[in-house]
Amino acid sequence: MKTLNGLTENQPVMGIDVIRKYSVARSLELMDQGNVDTAYLSVTTPGIWYGDIAQTRRLARELNEFAASMAADHKGRYGFFAVLPIPDIDASLREIEYAFDTLKADGVGLISSYDGKWLGDYSFAPMWEELNRRNAVVFTHASAPRCCWGNLVPSVHPTTVELSSDLARTIANLIQSGTANRTPNIKYIWSHGGGTIMSARFIGSEGDGDVLNKPAAPGSKLHHLRRFYYDTASAADQIHMQLLNMVVTTSQILYGTDIPWGNAAAIGKELEKCSFTPAQFRAIERENALKLLPKPRAV
Numbered sequence: 001m002k003t004l005n006g007l008t009e010n011q012p013v014m015g016i017d018v019i020r021k022y023s024v025a026r027s028l029e030l031m032d033q034g035n036v037d038t039a040y041l042s043v044t045t046p047g048i049w050y051g052d053i054a055q056t057r058r059l060a061r062e063l064n065e066f067a068a069s070m071a072a073d074h075k076g077r078y079g080f081f082a083v084l085p086i087p088d089i090d091a092s093l094r095e096i097e098y099a100f101d102t103l104k105a106d107g108v109g110l111i112s113s114y115d116g117k118w119l120g121d122y123s124f125a126p127m128w129e130e131l132n133r134r135n136a137v138v139f140t141h142a143s144a145p146r147c148c149w150g151n152l153v154p155s156v157h158p159t160t161v162e163l164s165s166d167l168a169r170t171i172a173n174l175i176q177s178g179t180a181n182r183t184p185n186i187k188y189i190w191s192h193g194g195g196t197i198m199s200a201r202f203i204g205s206e207g208d209g210d211v212l213n214k215p216a217a218p219g220s221k222l223h224h225l226r227r228f229y230y231d232t233a234s235a236a237d238q239i240h241m242q243l244l245n246m247v248v249t250t251s252q253i254l255y256g257t258d259i260p261w262g263n264a265a266a267i268g269k270e271l272e273k274c275s276f277t278p279a280q281f282r283a284i285e286r287e288n289a290l291k292l293l294p295k296p297r298a299v
Helices: 016-021 024-033 053-073 089-101 122-133 158-176 221-227 238-247 264-272 278-292
Strands: 039-043 078-083 107-111 137-141 187-190 229-231
Touching (some): 024 264, 039 053, 039 137, 078 137, 221 238, 264 278
Parallel strands (some): 039 078, 187 229
């Protein structure tokens, strides 16, 4: 076995040129080029909600069954995080049951906001209760709220600024709403290194420059930021990795690629520039994931 990395390889749902080039064969080729043995599939932004509940339910079921078939057809190469038909919470609860109990999903994949609602919104409470009951892994990919898919900042595409900002909004909302406190059994993974959430203003270190060297108070913002996991997709640069390691340490960093938009080999090269020790690098590319996720399906 090579490495258990490429954690957040994404099923394509936007970018027509990328979609046309994507195939299972191409996915496996990219994995091999990047020395990725096992990838976990998920749906990326903008998700599957386009205003039609029936369509969203159908897409969720089709995508989950397709991902399960990829895992079955290529044993040991793929796991998957099930997509849910949000905002239909009743249908989402049924899909959680089907995905975990029938398809044997490895977790659930969400995006950072749905119809202007971040993940700590009260309407999602039944979903979080069920996922907490199941001790689920929940991976959340950055998205952009409805207001920001237009020309909010001239000449700046939403993926440049708004995805990282929306990820920070939903992490803050999840903590501030009390959802994080109510779901201690959920293992949260955030794409893109958590976006822009790692700020002194949010953590609460103003006036206490030594806050990062002290144990985090139970239930505090820092407590939750340190229990969460963060992937390296679009965040493998030295600046982001240094910031993450300062706040949460490498034990919470997972190797993510954003395939087919990202490149596993390129992510590896970027991480090699980050002054990680060999032990830290092994943890990021393999060992952290093995502790968090079920072992890859046997070949």
